[in-house]
Amino acid sequence: xxxxxxxxxxxxxVRRGLEPVLGGALIVRTEVRRPDLRWPFPERLAxxxxxxxxxxxxxxxxxxxADLDTDETLLIHLGMSGRMTVSVPDTGPLIPGxxxxxxxxxxxxxxVVLHTDGGGRITxxxxxxxxxxxxxxxxxxxxLLDVLGVEPLGNAFDGPMLIAAFKGRNTPVKAALxxxxxxxxxxxxxVCESLWRTGIHPxxxxxxxxxxxxxxxxxxxxxxxxxxIDVGGSSLRDHRQTSGDIGYFQHSLAAYxxxxxxxxxxxxxxxxKRILQSGRSSxxxxxxxx
DNA sequence: CTTGGGTCCTGTGCGC
DNA sequence: TGCGCACAGGACCCAA
Numbered sequence: 001x002x003x004x005x006x007x008x009x010x011x012x013x014v015r016r017g018l019e020p021v022l023g024g025a026l027i028v029r030t031e032v033r034r035p036d037l038r039w040p041f042p043e044r045l046a047x048x049x050x051x052x053x054x055x056x057x058x059x060x061x062x063x064x065x066a067d068l069d070t071d072e073t074l075l076i077h078l079g080m081s082g083r084m085t086v087s088v089p090d091t092g093p094l095i096p097g098x099x100x101x102x103x104x105x106x107x108x109x110x111x112v113v114l115h116t117d118g119g120g121r122i123t124x125x126x127x128x129x130x131x132x133x134x135x136x137x138x139x140x141x142x143x144l145l146d147v148l149g150v151e152p153l154g155n156a157f158d159g160p161m162l163i164a165a166f167k168g169r170n171t172p173v174k175a176a177l178x179x180x181x182x183x184x185x186x187x188x189x190x191v192c193e194s195l196w197r198t199g200i201h202p203x204x205x206x207x208x209x210x211x212x213x214x215x216x217x218x219x220x221x222x223x224x225x226x227x228x229i230d231v232g233g234s235s236l237r238d239h240r241q242t243s244g245d246i247g248y249f250q251h252s253l254a255a256y257x258x259x260x261x262x263x264x265x266x267x268x269x270x271x272x273k274r275i276l277q278s279g280r281s282s283x284x285x286x287x288x289x290x
Numbered sequence: 291c292t293t294g295g296g297t298c299c300t301g302t303g304c305g306c
Numbered sequence: 307t308g309c310g311c312a313c314a315g316g317a318c319c320c321a322a
Contacts (some may be wrong), residue, residue: 005315038298040319061318080315081300111298128299130316144317171293180317188315278294279313 006078008062008152008185009225009249011230014084015059018122021086022066025116026053037126038079042135048072049114049135051229061148061184073138074143079130080134085123149183152221157183159215166214168208174202174277177221186221189256190228192283194221196255201289202282203275227252255283263288 006014012085030046042048052068054128059065066074075184090102103121111135114122124131149165150156152288165182167174176182177191186194195202197220200213231249254264255272263270270287 006315077316079299079317127301128315130299132317169292175293178316260299279296281313 005080005187005189006082007190008059008189009185009228009232011062011064011078011185012059012229014078016059016232017062017086018057018064018066018084019100021115021116021118021120022054022122023158024054025120027051027114027117028117029115031113031115031225032126033113036156037111037129038132039134041133043134044160045112045135049074060145061151061180062187063145067138071138072135073142075132075134075136075142076124077132077144078134079128081128082126082131083126085121085125087123089119090248107225137169144207147181149180149182152183153225157216157218157222159211162218163214166209169198169206171206172203172277173206173217176206178280183221185225188280188282189253190221190224192256193224193254195289196284197224199288199290201286202277202284204290236257258283 027049028051030049032041032046035041037265048070049226052070052072053067054066056067057064058067062206063076064076064077067237068074076082085100085104087100087103094286104123105126109127109129110123110125111129112124115123132144149272151163162183166176169176173195174191177186178188179192192202194217196212198217200209200217228249258272258273261272263272265285265288268285268287271286272283273286275282275284
């Protein structure tokens with residue numbers, strides 16, 4: 001079973017989970033328990049967050065962006081293992097299904113904790129520390145965001161756009177879809193699922209995929225991401241996950257991490273295979289995907 | 291310019 | 307049952 005691997009849908013689920021407790025809230029205390037995650041924290045992180053009010057919670061690709069009334073924006077990346085636990089005191093108001101009532105005990109790898117004026121608590125836990133936090137002027141761009149391509153659920157992501165991006169390239173389609181400069185937010189899981197749905201072999205070179213198949217790939221990517229966000233939302237409502245992992249969508253996976261299991265395509269007798277591309281696993285059906 | 295591989299990090303799961 | 311090791315992977319970084 002795959003561990004938590006936050007890609008765009010999981011990050012969007014986290015953003016929605018934060019909204020009721022952190023959105024509009026005043027940060028009254030900030031605990032920073034270590035000097036860094038993937039990179040050193042920005043200077044005086046705790047001091048710059050404490051006393052700030054959260055005006056808006058946005059998402060760009062796999063980044064969560066909290067706009068503060070100090071004209072700074074808090075950037076959060078969950079990396080591989082980052083989780084956000086959202087809790088309120090057990091004496092506090094109950095907002096059904098959205099967060100934990102009663103603060104859980106501190107755990108190993110709880111690196112940053114935000115306390116809100118409503119008694120809420122946002123705990124960032126990241127065992128592998130591939131995650132990141134930064135603070136930058138809201139009016140400015142950020143080097144991590146500048147290089148990102150289109151949002152796969154946005155209007156700019158369509159057939160002609162992806163056809164143009166694929167044209168002239170000669171990389172495996174798997175690598176192209178993982179390239180955040182083209183489409184921003186896809187990771188290994190949803191790339192595997194999208195290619196399986198479209199019947200495209202992950203090693204297929206981008207230049208060799210016909211226009212109609214690229215169009216259907218766009219539709220598959222949008223569909224698989226939307227479905228995963230829907231499942232994430234329902235899991236929030238049903239108390240089933242602290243936000244940040246793939247949660248119950250893993251039961252819907254047709255290709256990812258299903259090596260040697262039967263292909264789920266109707267009437268297909270194939271078996272899911274695993275190959276390594278750039279040291280990463282790709283899962284696919286050799287009968288469906290060409 | 292593009293492209294591919296190394297690196298970071300720790301928990302998990304497997305084989306012996 | 308314990309130990310060691312491969313593996314997971316997002317994004318930076320550098321070499322070719």
